[in-house]
Amino acid sequence: MITHSAAAIYRELGGHGPRLIHIAPANGFPPEAYVPLAAGLAPLxxxxxxxxRPLRVDGDAEPGGTWRDLAAELITDLQAVASQPVIGI
Incomplete structure (x- = not known):
């Protein structure tokens, strides 16, 4: 379950069960762009x-940082919501 504080970071896109599948954005598309993909993956x-962060309402949209910085944030954010391995797409 995603807490209120994590709600700004994650969006539930369907499915259920113990397996957590994480869809990372490509080229700045928001999670909502992946609803059709998520529907196909939901049985899994x-x-x-x-x-x-740049796509969050309260996020910093200014340029800066590196891809490594964004990757480190992603890892930290995933660790906050997942205690088991995650399938990443």
């Missing part, structure tokens, strides 16, 4: 979409 597990 619980699907969450990630909203990186």
């Amino acid at each position: 597990g619980r699907i969450i979409g990630y909203r990186p």
Whole structure:
């Protein structure tokens, strides 16, 4: 279950079960762009979409940082909601 504080970062996209499938955004698309993909994956597990900091309402949209910085944030954010391995797409 995603807590209220994580709701700004993640969006539940369907599915259920112990397997967590994480859809990372490509080229800045928000999680909502992946609803059709998530529908196809839903029988395989619980699907969450990630909203990186530049796409968050309260996020920092200014350029800066590196891809490594964004990857480190993603890892930290995933660790906050997942205690088991995650399938990443």
